[in-house]
Amino acid sequence: MSLGSKVLSGTIWASLDRFGTIFLQFFVNLVLARLLTPADYGCIGMLSIFLVVSQVLVDGGFGSALIQKKEPTQIDYSTIFFWNLLFACFLYVVLFLLSPYIALFFKMPLLSDVLKVLGLILIINSLGIIQNNRLRKQMKFKKISFVNVSSFFISSLVGIYLACHGLGVWSLVIMQLCNAMFNAGTLWVVARWYPSFVFSFRTLKELFGFGGYLLASNILQEICKNLQGLIIGRKFSSVEMGFYSQAKKLDDIACLTLPNVIMQVMFPLYSQLQNDLKQLKNALNMSVQVISFVIFPLIAILILIAHPLICFLYGHKWEGAIPYFQILCVGGLFACLQNVNYYAVAALGKSKPLFRWSFYKWGMLFIFLFVxxxxxxxxxLWGMVISSLNIYLVNALLVSKYCHYSLAEQLKGVLPVFCLSLIVAMLLWLLNQQWLLPFGVNIVIYITVYIMIAYVARFKAFEYCFLLLNKLLKLDK
Structure with missing residues (x-):
């Protein structure tokens, strides 16, 4: 297959993977939200920062380094496999020993036992990292899609069954463990790669040259992305933490699903285009415009219908999550474009500047949060919104420097889409002041008016979306 066909095929399967998993997560969350309490979700949310940061440490940036490296060897893959496994075991022991103190910090004794069990995910996930990265590098997203969707489907059935039988927070814990086990086991079968009993410190040092800076940058990023959960869990109640967790989960589905799908496919492509800045700029421009054209109006309509939507999906006991969700959606306008720029710079091997700038980005987040x-x-939450804008601007300026895709060019593409999304939302809001329309009718009216205006005004982003859709349909035939 040509490179373009691989990208389009990868986009199809990565979309099926991501949206299939998201659909299942969404459906399962609807069921579990009615069986469990906000406090149950809050319990898991309080521990997320420890597990997410530990998972980033396990990967160590080596996954991205192996994808960025043009021709990794069996020795490279085997070395990183054993490193991941050994380091995961080490981190699990650390979390196990710290669990009583973490529970004491949040004043919830139950968290100690939960973390001791949930921490096993680190070891289980480490067994499938290399297999997943090999499939991504080879752009075999069809296989990745099968693994992720099937694993989550089976584990979800387990979680719902346990929740129905009154296991509360433990149904969420066991569901995540089952998902990790099924995922790692299936990756071994599907990828058909097995480690050799070799370990090269030379390989570790070489890959750390790229991955080390990316690791440090990602650690800072994940700590700061989850810091607000730590603060909310400590300063407020587990119920408030549950409201925040549910709002954040729904916001991530709306604002980050499509960008993550695109970046899963585009990062290997960016790496292949690292010696052709013109082609890289074109690919980056299309990604930015497609994401903004789809996500901006989605965010606008979600803010507009947040109250009836959340009550319909989760029930009235989750009404406390509505204002959190609306504020997070505003930040999603900037968050959806952050990683597009970030991974374009990473694909050029510029992990050191990304690391240096991360101190500024995440240092500013600390300031915004504590103010x-x-x-x-x-x-x-508004501090998080301002931080998202700041992070987007920094990443865009780095892209301007290394990829010659200026901030002015980006804004030229996204500002018309932003203005159109805002104008249509305001018109619909005014209409609802006169006649209170069902949220389904609001969605239909919004999409119809938005697309018609974009078509008549000949938005470049609309043309990109239409062109991409047309190519995908032709490829499917």
Missing amino acids: GIHWGIHGL
């Missing part, structure tokens, strides 16, 4: 907390949890 915002003086106005309560809403102030904290």
Whole structure:
């Protein structure tokens, strides 16, 4: 297959993977949200920062380094496999020993036992990291899609069954463990790669040259992305943490699903185009415009219908999550474009500048959060919004420097889409002041008006979306 066909095929299967998993997660979350309490979700949310940061440490940036390296060898893959496994075991022991103190910090004794069990995910996940990275590098997203969707489907059945029998938070814990086990086991079967009993410190040092800086940058990123959960869990109740977790989960589905699908496919492509900046710029421009054209109006309509939507999906006991969700959606306008720029720079091997700038980006987040907390949890969330804007601007400026795709060019592509999304939302809001329309009718009206105006005004982003859709349909035939 040509490179273009591989990208389009990868986009199809990565989309099926991501959206299939998201659909299952969404459906399962609807069921579990009615069986469990906000406090149950809050319990898991309090521990997320420890597990996410540990998982980033396990990968160590080596996964991205192996994808970025043009021709990794069996020795490279085997070395990183054993490193991941050994380091995962080490981190699990650390979490096990710290679990009583973490529970004491949050004043919830139950967290100690939960973390001891949930931490096993680190070891299980480490067994499938290399297999997953090999499939990604080979752009075999069809196989990845099968693994992820099937694993989550089976584990979800387990989680729902346990929740129905009153296991509470433990149904969420066991569901995540089952998902990790099924995922790692299936990857071994599907990828058909097995480690050789070799370990090269030379390989470790070589890959760390790229992956080390990316690791440090990712650690700072994940710590700061989950820091607000740590603050909310400590300063507020587990119920408030549950509201925040549910709002964040729904916001991530809306704002990050499509960008993550695109970046899963585009990062290997960016790496292949690292010696052709013109082609890289074109690919980056299309990614930015397609994402903004789809995500911006989605965010606008979700803010508009947040109240009836959340009550319909989760029930009235989750009404407390509505203002959190609306504020997070505003930040999603900037968050959806952050990684597009980030991974374009990473594909050029510029992990060191990314690492250096991460201190500024995440240092500013600390400032915004600790200033915002003086106005309560809403102030904290608005601090996250301002931080998302700051991170987007920094990543865009780095792309301007290394990929010759200036911030002005990016804004020229996304500002018309932003203005159109806002105008249509305001018109629909005014219409609802006169006639209170069902949220389904609001969605239909919004999409119809938005697409018609974009078509008549000949938005470049609309043309990109239409062109991409047309190519995907032709490839499917």
